Amino acid sequence: MKKIFLFILVAIIPLSILAHSAFCDGFKVGYKNGYCYGDNFCIAPIPPICPIPHIGENSYADGYNRGFLEGLNDR
Secondary structure, eight states: OHHHHHHHHHHHHHHHHHHHHHHHHHHHHHHHHHHTTTOTTOOOOOOOOOOOOOTTOOSHHHHHHHHHHHHHHHO
């Protein structure tokens, strides 16, 4: 029983980490672009810590869209 649990744990964790990293990469770029949207001479700030993706948000584009909106709101 312990071996099955360990196998499942080892198989699932790397997949979730990879999905989270793509989301976070998109979030960082989107935040910077959203913060500087419409300002040609803007210096992009350091983006905040990447949020936990919602269910179904796992791609770079999902992270970018969410980061862009947060960057616009923070400006």
